[in-house]
Amino acid sequence: MKKMIKIDPVTRLEGEAKISIFMDESGKTVEDVLFQVTEFRAFEKFCIGRDVMEMPRITSAICGFCSWAHHLASVKAVDNLLGKNVPEPAEKLRELGYCAHILHSHLAHMYLLALPDFLQLKEKNVFHLMKENPSLVRDILEKRRYSYFIQEMVGGKAIHPVFAIPGGVSKSISEKERVKIEEMSRELVDFSKKSIEVFMEATLKFRENDPYYHETHYMSLVKNGKLNFYSGKIRVVNTEGKKIHEFSPEEYSDYIGEVVKDWSYTKFPYLREMGWKGLTWGKESGIFRVGPLARMNVCERMETEGAQWEYERFIEEMGKPCHNTMAFHWARAIEILYASEKMLELSREEDIVDSKEIFDPDGELRGRGVGALEAPRGTLYHDYEVDEEGRVTFVNLIVPTTENNPSICISVKKGAEELLSNGKRIDRNILNKIEVAFRAYDPCLACSTHNLDQSIRVEIFHGSELVKTL
Amino acid sequence: MKKIAILGGASCSGCDVALFDLPGDELERFFSEVEVVFWSTTMDSRIEDFEAQGKIDLVMFHGGIRTEEHRKLLIQAREKAEILVALGSCASFGGIPGIANLFELDAILKDIYGDEFTKLSGERIPKPEERLKPISSYVEVDYYLPGCPPPVETISEFLDHFILGSLPPRGIFGKESTVCDECDRIKPEDISIEEVKRIGSKDWSEIDPKVCFLAQGVVCLGAVTRGGCKARCINANFPCRGCMGPAPNIRDQGARILSEIASLLMKESEKNLSDEEIYERVQKEIVDPVGLFYRYTLPHYWGGSNEEDD
Ligand code: SF4
Ligand code: SF4
Ligand code: SF4
Numbered sequence: 190m191k192k193m194i195k196i197d198p199v200t201r202l203e204g205e206a207k208i209s210i211f212m213d214e215s216g217k218t219v220e221d222v223l224f225q226v227t228e229f230r231a232f233e234k235f236c237i238g239r240d241v242m243e244m245p246r247i248t249s250a251i252c253g254f255c256s257w258a259h260h261l262a263s264v265k266a267v268d269n270l271l272g273k274n275v276p277e278p279a280e281k282l283r284e285l286g287y288c289a290h291i292l293h294s295h296l297a298h299m300y301l302l303a304l305p306d307f308l309q310l311k312e313k314n315v316f317h318l319m320k321e322n323p324s325l326v327r328d329i330l331e332k333r334r335y336s337y338f339i340q341e342m343v344g345g346k347a348i349h350p351v352f353a354i355p356g357g358v359s360k361s362i363s364e365k366e367r368v369k370i371e372e373m374s375r376e377l378v379d380f381s382k383k384s385i386e387v388f389m390e391a392t393l394k395f396r397e398n399d400p401y402y403h404e405t406h407y408m409s410l411v412k413n414g415k416l417n418f419y420s421g422k423i424r425v426v427n428t429e430g431k432k433i434h435e436f437s438p439e440e441y442s443d444y445i446g447e448v449v450k451d452w453s454y455t456k457f458p459y460l461r462e463m464g465w466k467g468l469t470w471g472k473e474s475g476i477f478r479v480g481p482l483a484r485m486n487v488c489e490r491m492e493t494e495g496a497q498w499e500y501e502r503f504i505e506e507m508g509k510p511c512h513n514t515m516a517f518h519w520a521r522a523i524e525i526l527y528a529s530e531k532m533l534e535l536s537r538e539e540d541i542v543d544s545k546e547i548f549d550p551d552g553e554l555r556g557r558g559v560g561a562l563e564a565p566r567g568t569l570y571h572d573y574e575v576d577e578e579g580r581v582t583f584v585n586l587i588v589p590t591t592e593n594n595p596s597i598c599i600s601v602k603k604g605a606e607e608l609l610s611n612g613k614r615i616d617r618n619i620l621n622k623i624e625v626a627f628r629a630y631d632p633c634l635a636c637s638t639h640n641l642d643q644s645i646r647v648e649i650f651h652g653s654e655l656v657k658t659l
Numbered sequence: 660m661k662k663i664a665i666l667g668g669a670s671c672s673g674c675d676v677a678l679f680d681l682p683g684d685e686l687e688r689f690f691s692e693v694e695v696v697f698w699s700t701t702m703d704s705r706i707e708d709f710e711a712q713g714k715i716d717l718v719m720f721h722g723g724i725r726t727e728e729h730r731k732l733l734i735q736a737r738e739k740a741e742i743l744v745a746l747g748s749c750a751s752f753g754g755i756p757g758i759a760n761l762f763e764l765d766a767i768l769k770d771i772y773g774d775e776f777t778k779l780s781g782e783r784i785p786k787p788e789e790r791l792k793p794i795s796s797y798v799e800v801d802y803y804l805p806g807c808p809p810p811v812e813t814i815s816e817f818l819d820h821f822i823l824g825s826l827p828p829r830g831i832f833g834k835e836s837t838v839c840d841e842c843d844r845i846k847p848e849d850i851s852i853e854e855v856k857r858i859g860s861k862d863w864s865e866i867d868p869k870v871c872f873l874a875q876g877v878v879c880l881g882a883v884t885r886g887g888c889k890a891r892c893i894n895a896n897f898p899c900r901g902c903m904g905p906a907p908n909i910r911d912q913g914a915r916i917l918s919e920i921a922s923l924l925m926k927e928s929e930k931n932l933s934d935e936e937i938y939e940r941v942q943k944e945i946v947d948p949v950g951l952f953y954r955y956t957l958p959h960y961w962g963g964s965n966e967e968d969d
Contacts, residue, residue, distance in 0.1 A: 230669050231759045234759060234762055234767045235759040235761060235762060238761070239758075240950065242857050242858045242859050242860065242946075243947070243950065243951065246900060250673070250754070250755040252671050252672070253672040253673020253676050253677070253808065254671075254673075254676055256671070256673060267859070271859075297676065297679060301679060314695075316695055316701070319687055319690055319691070326683070327683045327687060328683075330682075330686060331683045334680065334683065337680045341891075345891055345895025345897060346892065346895070347680060348676060348677055348680075348808050349808070351892045352896075354859040354897070355858070356859050356863075359895055359896040360895050360896040360897075548859075548863065550860075550862075550863060551861070579857075580947065
């Protein structure tokens with residue numbers, strides 16, 4: 190009799206999900222791992238017929254954790270579709286707000302969801318941490334609130350912003366707001382530096398023994414070789430760290446293919462050059478990863494000083510490319526420093542205050558537009574087609590969690606193999622450890638379920654028989 | 660200690676992340692006075708843990724009901740909850756994902772998954788419901804906190820009242836006003852509009868940020884939308900899209916704004932047009948009236964009521 194293990198739902202993630210682990214007859218070997226998508230909202234369908242100018246305000250609702258990423262990827266797709274030239278100050282305002290958003294999203298993941306895994310806590314959750322170390326949590330929440338305020342000042346609403354409109358932004362900021370942003374950014378730089386130490390330590394514990402290590406290709410946006418969240422070209426490096434592709438967002442479908450597996454609602458993206466070879470990894474496989482670790486592996490350097498120093502230290506310790514899945518956490522921490530420093534830099538720009546140059550009125554509808562950026566969890570693509578009145582006729586979205594989906598499956602499989610082999614008893618503890626593999630990727634379930642919301646959970650099957658749901 | 664649980668259906672999770680935007684000391688105070696028994700975003704809580712719970716003092720449910728699983732969860736939530744809250748516009752009215760009600764379920768599945776769907780539709784996947792519905796279609800709701808997501812101040816106020824045991828009578832927890840009441844743009848007495856201006860179009864650069872959007876030909880739902888958000892979009896120079904749901908005393912938010920805009924567009928000679936002709940007239944000006952006027956509330960008015968199915 191084969192065994193199936195189920196974790197339902199996988200917790201401390203953005204949204205809910207389900208993992209199914211298939212064991213062989215003996216119950217000792219892991220045969221397969223399913224990352225399951227179990228619910229749906231169907232954005233790609235119901236966006237058809239909508240006014241393309243309204244898309245940035247509709248698609249942000251794909252995900253409440255990274256609403257800014259969708260809002261901006263969407264507006265970039267529409268800019269592209271209309272051939273708009275977004276004025277410099279508007280670009281700066283978008284990037285400024287977006288850096289605050291990276292902080293808002295990363296800090297939630299790092300401290301509220303992942304940190305409890307790294308501490309010796311009786312109960313691994315933030316409420317317990319609040320009781321044990323209230324001043325730490327208060328400090329975290331307060332600093333994260335800065336990013337909330339900045340997002341609100343720049344974007345109108347912190348979650349589901351409204352300010353990005355095709356051709357620019359609807360508003361600039363006042364001098365008073367600029368000063369506030371500058372002050373908060375300065376504090377966030379210090380806070381980020383402290384944060385790096387915490388997450389570096391956590392990562393280093395796993396350096397020699399990362400149960401979720403695996404070699405893949407990596408994809409990220411870079412601007413002149415440097416990490417950039419908001420704009421640039423898409424670059425792919427292979428398992429050896431060699432640059433193999435560099436392309437504009439519009440060309441993504443020449444490089445990325447997608448397969449649908451019959452057991453999952455999420456699609457499986459792969460690099461066309463290598464092709465889809467199933468859940469295998471290594472140089473010949475088409476599987477690539479995105480997100481903080483990928484960005485460290487793809488970019489050549491950091492634009493800001495502190496982040497560059499931290500980046501060098503990361504490479505020194507972890508090598509480049511770094512294939513340790515647990516290093517996602519350290520990389521994420523370096524990114525909050527970059528985002529804070531970049532925000533500080535942008536907050537000192539004069540032309541973002543009471544600016545008149547924030548909108549390009551020109552532009553003609555062209556049939557198709559693509560926008561891409563680095564969402565907190567990886568490269569995000571919005572691809573729209575419209576009719577002659579600007580009514581949407583086609584939508585394709587590639588979201589980071591979907592791109593990481595094959596790797597997530599592999600990491601969970603590897604983790605499960607180690608943890609469940611030798612007839613170890615399956616208990617909640619073991620399953621929590623499997624979830625740790627998941628959390629490294631910070632999978633965003635709301636996002637990857639823009640068409641089908643998923644609940645991640647883990648199920649252990651013996652063959653087709655479900656033996657355990659935890 | 661009072662027990663609370665936070666659960667979701669077809670949600671973007673923005674409503675539950677919004678909770679963490681409350682001031683740190685407020686959160687700390689709140690969480691020191693309640694025991695969180697289920698909140699899978701932040702804790703290792705399994706469905707079984709939830710099922711094992713007896714009465715729960717406060718259950719907040721975000722997201723609408725799209726699958727059988729959501730429905731079952733919601734019904735359990737109602738059984739356990741002393742107070743059940745619809746957190747956000749998706750739970751309250753269906754929200755943006757409710758626009759999917761314009762399409763048949765079969766068409767949605769086929770379009771996205773093609774023929775793969777037959778394989779997918781096995782027992783491993785929760786059965787999608789024909790239409791997305793707000794939670795009030797299935798259970799009695801004690802409080803609604805509208806907004807996408809609800810303003811942080813509203814959430815904070817609600818939680819305070821909950822802790823103090825001073826909640827007002829059941830119903831919508833919010834302001835008895837409209838967004839227009841909170842908007843300080845100049846509102847001319849008499850308005851009529853020649854044509855409707857689109858966001859980001861050529862005409863957009865002529866918009867005066869001090870004057871009412873509607874008066875300038877930009878669709879704004881402020882007049883038909885409940886206040887409480889401090890007109891936050893309008894302050895960012897973007898018109899209201901109605902996320903707080905229908906204003907007090909307005910039955911149909913979308914229909915009301917549609918007829919309002921139609922009447923602003925109509926010349927004297929057109930004033931006795933039939934409903935259909937009016938809709939046609941509006942459609943000439945507006946690319947996607949349904950997606951604009953019913954952005955957050957489609958299931959509330961359409962495919963969202965129990966009677967229709969029973
Ligand atoms: S109401 Fe808005 S924020 Fe809340 S779940 Fe729905 S889309 Fe997300
Ligand atoms: S219609 Fe909009 S812009 Fe005009 S007063 Fe009302 S809320 Fe303000
Ligand atoms: S202005 Fe309108 S769309 Fe914006 S938050 Fe208020 S109610 Fe929602």
